[in-house]
Amino acid sequence: MQLGLGLPISNPRLLTDWARRAESCGFDTLALLDRLAYHNPEPLVALSVLAGATSRIRLQTEVLLGPLRATALLAKQVATLDVMSGGRFTLGVGIGGREDDHAAAGVPITARGRLLEAQLTELRRIWRGKPYQGTTIGPRPDTPAGPPILIGAFAPAALRRVARHGDGFLCAAPLAWADKLVRTVHDEWTAAGRSGRPRLVCQMNVALGAAFAPARSAIAAYYGRDDWGVPIADPNELLDTVAAYRTFGADELVLYCYADDPNQVDTLAGVLGLI
Structure with a gap:
């Protein structure tokens, strides 16, 4: 099972340090959340900077909130990042559920599922060099047919979208109730006639030592509630939870720490045995 690091969102100036430390410590992936009506960095712009600061x-x-973005421009941005990172980019995408994000983008929240469905089809066509609105849009991605797409979902219709358009499922649900979601995705995958199985990427929140209090405060501010996503603070519990996700069958587990201190990267890597 691969281990990724979810980056904090409150101080973009620190992210280059986080990225370089994560790469040197042996983490496999850097991940970034997406909101529009919030003070987080725009993920495609931020990850482009981090692509230049790293090599592996x-x-x-x-997930990137696809319906908030124009399809042609999103296709171009993603392809550019894919090319300039040497094919190191994975597009995790979803619809989001915040009224303020959709209002700021001028996108009806009730149309977000339909918009993403059409968008995913068009992104693949654009990346294959097919015309969009009468013209072709470049550059062509470094990855043939475009970068891998992970789809974050909870609702049945959204879980079916993984089988129709995705390469894998991004499961943000706690392990205690992730099993039903994953089984539904596998059933839909089989029903759609897809070979193999979808990649499974899971998430969890963690903040060790002095990072716990600022991380919990940041999570509460982000979600607007203080009883959601409380980070794991005990190293032994962290190791047990990572082992549980490995047994569960996750291909990758992304550890999110909302606290800013880059020393948290080294602390986590030490506990996990990466260094």
Whole structure:
């Protein structure tokens, strides 16, 4: 099972330090959240900077809110990042559920599923060099047919979208109730006639030592509630939880720490045995 690092969002100036440390410590992926009506960095712009600051580690959005963006421009941005990172980018995409994000983008929140469905089809066509609105849009991605797409989902219709358009499932649900979601995705995958199985990427929040209090405060501010996503603070519990996700069958587990201190990278890597 690969291990990724979810980057904090409150101080973009620190992210280059986080990225370089994560790569040197042996993490496999850097991941970044997406909101519009919030003070987080725009993920494609931020990950482009981090691509230039690193050479090996993969870059991933978790999840980019596709319907808030124009399809042609999104296709061009993603392809550019894929090319300039040497094919290290994975597009994690979803619809989001915040009224303020959709209002700021001028996108009806009730149309977000339909918009993403059409968008995913068009992104693949654009990346293959097919015309869009009568013209072709470059550059062509470094990865043939475009970078891998992970789809974050909870609702049945969204879980079916993984089988129709995705390469894998980004499961943000706690392990205690992730099993039903994953089984539904596998059933839909089989029903759609897809070979193999979808890649499974899971998430968890963690903040060790002095990082716990600022991380919990940042998570509460982000979600607007203080009882959601409380980070794991005990190293032994962290190791047990990572082992549980490995047994569960996750291909990758992304550890999110909302606290800013880059020393948290080294602390986590030490506990996990990466260094």
